[in-house]
Amino acid sequence: MSEDVFSKVRGVLNSIYEFRIETTDDLEFFRVRYLGTKSEVKALFGEIKNVDNDKKKDFGILLNEVKQAAEDKYASVKAILESADGTGLDSGLDLTAPSEPIISGSRHPVSVILNQITGIFSRIGFTVAEEREVEDDWHNFTAMNTPEDHPARDMQDTFYLKDSLTQLLRTHTSSVQARIMTTQKPPIRIIAPGRVYRNETISSRSHCQFHQVEGLYIDEGVTFADMKQTLLYFAREMYGPQTNIRLRPSFFPFTEPSAEMDVYWGLNNEDDYRITKGTGWLEILGCGMVDPNVLVNCGIDPSKYSGFAFGMGIERQAMLRYKVTDIRQFFENDVRFLRQFSGVI
Numbered sequence: 099m100s101e102d103v104f105s106k107v108r109g110v111l112n113s114i115y116e117f118r119i120e121t122t123d124d125l126e127f128f129r130v131r132y133l134g135t136k137s138e139v140k141a142l143f144g145e146i147k148n149v150d151n152d153k154k155k156d157f158g159i160l161l162n163e164v165k166q167a168a169e170d171k172y173a174s175v176k177a178i179l180e181s182a183d184g185t186g187l188d189s190g191l192d193l194t195a196p197s198e199p200i201i202s203g204s205r206h207p208v209s210v211i212l213n214q215i216t217g218i219f220s221r222i223g224f225t226v227a228e229e230r231e232v233e234d235d236w237h238n239f240t241a242m243n244t245p246e247d248h249p250a251r252d253m254q255d256t257f258y259l260k261d262s263l264t265q266l267l268r269t270h271t272s273s274v275q276a277r278i279m280t281t282q283k284p285p286i287r288i289i290a291p292g293r294v295y296r297n298e299t300i301s302s303r304s305h306c307q308f309h310q311v312e313g314l315y316i317d318e319g320v321t322f323a324d325m326k327q328t329l330l331y332f333a334r335e336m337y338g339p340q341t342n343i344r345l346r347p348s349f350f351p352f353t354e355p356s357a358e359m360d361v362y363w364g365l366n367n368e369d370d371y372r373i374t375k376g377t378g379w380l381e382i383l384g385c386g387m388v389d390p391n392v393l394v395n396c397g398i399d400p401s402k403y404s405g406f407a408f409g410m411g412i413e414r415q416a417m418l419r420y421k422v423t424d425i426r427q428f429f430e431n432d433v434r435f436l437r438q439f440s441g442v443i
């Protein structure tokens with residue numbers, strides 16, 4: 099018998115919590131139902147005679163809780179509905195007043211360029227590989243054929259983790275090449291966007307953090323001509339269908355032969371002269387055929403497989419596209435800068 103009465107009380111308590119009060123009419127209905135002279139709560143007090151003697155005390159405590167819950171809810175909702183701040187429906191709120199404008203967010207220009215580049219390569223079968231920014235020395239340097247005494251390993255250039263000579267912030271996305279080659283079997287065709295770090299003096303032209311996109315293609319019979327055609331396709335998608343490219347011989351420890359790719363930007367105005375140093379050509383990326391040593395380091399047979407790799411910086415391309423003259427603006431999160439990109443996708 100007692101248990102029945104207890105569960106009845108709990109039922110009333112729950113209904114108090116769940117009761118939705120949105121208007122003053124609701125509030126009045128609530129008051130009559132739970133706080134008036136004929137309220138459900140009053141009726142519960144009448145049930146005390148049905149409770150076993152040893153439970154009467156607990157029952158009393160529970161009843162007072164119910165009463166208190168109803169009074170608290172009534173008082174707080176009443177205050178909200180009557181408040182002059184417009185939260186209550188009957189508070190004189192002017193429903194015809196114009197609303198606050200909704201300021202929509204915008205994509206970060208670095209994301210815009212990154213997405214475009216990954217989109218261009220995904221259309222020819224490259225899949226996106228994302229990897230860690232805290233790397234070990236092996237994936238960032240050793241596997242990539244960069245000898246122990248290479249100056250890039252110097253503390254001046256590389257951020258090592260505190261008290262560590264092996265854990266570092268990756269200096270290029272080429273570390274992803276090693277991550278992928280040691281865990282996947284050819285054919286490999288990936289594009290790896292991400293943030294990289296170098297211990298450089300911060301200025302309008304260089305920063306200690308920036309973004310790169312790495313590309314890697316490994317299969318049987320991949321040639322330099324495949325690389326050139328892939329990069330020409332990229333340049334034309336990114337910079338327009340008439341774009342011309344040139345490959346200049348270069349050096350990277352992890353590619354042989356290596357090249358740098360320029361796109362022809364033009365010399366139509368003073369700005370063009372300045373940014374292309376009077377040549378009309380802009381350097382966009384580094385590339386080359388994956389050095390057989392790198393394949394061996396990562397457990398891929400260089401007598402069977404060959405491949406090409408490339409890596410490009412993002413901020414510079416974003417600066418060219420949006421005429422941003424100071425790289426630091428990308429990292430300051432000043433809404434006045436970021437808002438200019440609203441609507442750009």
Ligand code: PHE
Binds near residue numbers: 269312407409410
């Ligand atoms: N990792 C090189 C850099 O950061 C770019 C690169 C990637 C060059 C892949 C060749 C091949 O400058």
